[in-house]
Amino acid sequence: MFSRVLITGGSGFIGSNFIRYLLTARPDAHLTNVDVLSYSGNQENLRDLEDHPRYTFIHADICDADKIRPLVAEAEAVVHFAAESHVDRSILDTRPFIRTNVLGTQTLLDAAVATKLERFVHISTDEVYGSLLLDRTDLRFTEESAIKPNSPYAASKAASDMLVRAAHHTFGLNTCITRCSNNFGPYQFPEKVIPLFVTNLIEGKKVPLYGDGLNVRDWIHVEDHCEAILAVLDRGKSGEVYNIGADNEQSNLDLTRSILHILGKGDDFIRHVEDRLGHDRRYAIDSSKIRRELGWSASRSAWPDALISTVDWYVKNPGWWQRIRSGAYREFHETLYGNRPPANPAPASA
Numbered sequence: 001m002f003s004r005v006l007i008t009g010g011s012g013f014i015g016s017n018f019i020r021y022l023l024t025a026r027p028d029a030h031l032t033n034v035d036v037l038s039y040s041g042n043q044e045n046l047r048d049l050e051d052h053p054r055y056t057f058i059h060a061d062i063c064d065a066d067k068i069r070p071l072v073a074e075a076e077a078v079v080h081f082a083a084e085s086h087v088d089r090s091i092l093d094t095r096p097f098i099r100t101n102v103l104g105t106q107t108l109l110d111a112a113v114a115t116k117l118e119r120f121v122h123i124s125t126d127e128v129y130g131s132l133l134l135d136r137t138d139l140r141f142t143e144e145s146a147i148k149p150n151s152p153y154a155a156s157k158a159a160s161d162m163l164v165r166a167a168h169h170t171f172g173l174n175t176c177i178t179r180c181s182n183n184f185g186p187y188q189f190p191e192k193v194i195p196l197f198v199t200n201l202i203e204g205k206k207v208p209l210y211g212d213g214l215n216v217r218d219w220i221h222v223e224d225h226c227e228a229i230l231a232v233l234d235r236g237k238s239g240e241v242y243n244i245g246a247d248n249e250q251s252n253l254d255l256t257r258s259i260l261h262i263l264g265k266g267d268d269f270i271r272h273v274e275d276r277l278g279h280d281r282r283y284a285i286d287s288s289k290i291r292r293e294l295g296w297s298a299s300r301s302a303w304p305d306a307l308i309s310t311v312d313w314y315v316k317n318p319g320w321w322q323r324i325r326s327g328a329y330r331e332f333h334e335t336l337y338g339n340r341p342p343a344n345p346a347p348a349s350a
């Protein structure tokens, strides 16, 4: 069990859920969150934890080696979420993805090797495997599947996976890589499909559905993902890759209709739009390895209940997403952090 954990990108969707989860699951753990607060980093996600005695926030960029190294030196383990994460943005401009996902990951790995870090868990994605055919429902991605990323986002994540692999093989760094399917749950930035569609519908707007809507994604609740990450942090074998999924394949059209149904709307609220360039057709994850070797299984992802409770969270928290959609959350960052110099790392016992 690691009690001093450095989390990168903890102010984003999955990272903030993981911090909340870990603080509860591990009453002895001290967590440091290093986040640059890019457009998707939102301190409001963890507002209630600001004064938590076992939580420290550091405003810094993972590409900044001078700031990162002392943080890694203080930690026993790193869980690395920080990334540019939106495929559509990577199609518009690949450079931020190469910078954060590739150079940022290498900056962390250099610090981890230099400071002899005990454990490095790299949060990757099933998108590194590319796409499956719609009519081959017998096929799913395993940890042995070829790495064939199709989007600039997936390619930058695949590159970071290769760097983690190299740090393990060359320097003996204790690493694990997780590759998870699409997450849903509270605090997801409302540019991603579920919160985007829910918040559009609450505001009486139509939802933009790419292409024929038949692309298939494998959905997992973010808390199931968090639990899997903790299993890997605690018990994962060094140098291994673990796929994480909940056997919950849905076409985008079915997902859209489910959301419409929950919110009492009809198909007339669907606006079909031109397909995303290079849109992967189907993702499906075989997570038998983590279930067999680490004893984890998804327990919170079953539809329709998990989707209904997620939609309900956005219905009940309009202030959270309205401040994002209006840009007001940025002012909150500015007020809190705009003129503040980045803090020094907290002492290990703080």
Ligand SMILES: NC(=O)c1ccc[n+]([C@@H]2O[C@H](COP(=O)([O-])OP(=O)(O)OC[C@H]3O[C@@H](n4cnc5c(N)ncnc54)[C@H](O)[C@@H]3O)[C@@H](O)[C@H]2O)c1
Residues within 6 Å of the ligand: 008, 009, 010, 011, 012, 013, 014, 015, 034, 035, 036, 037, 038, 039, 040, 041, 042, 060, 061, 062, 063, 080, 081, 082, 083, 084, 085, 086, 100, 104, 123, 124, 125, 126, 157, 179, 180, 181, 182, 183, 184, 189
């Ligand atoms: N969302 C999914 O469905 C999903 C699925 C599988 C894997 N993942 C992976 O999980 C991780 C987290 O995804 P998410 O959906 O929470 O993303 P997110 O965009 O919500 O959060 C990313 C966080 O990283 C921070 N960040 C970005 N660049 C940084 C930098 N240079 N230095 C420090 N912090 C920086 C952002 O401020 C933000 O807080 C990513 O690595 C992503 O590839 C996501």
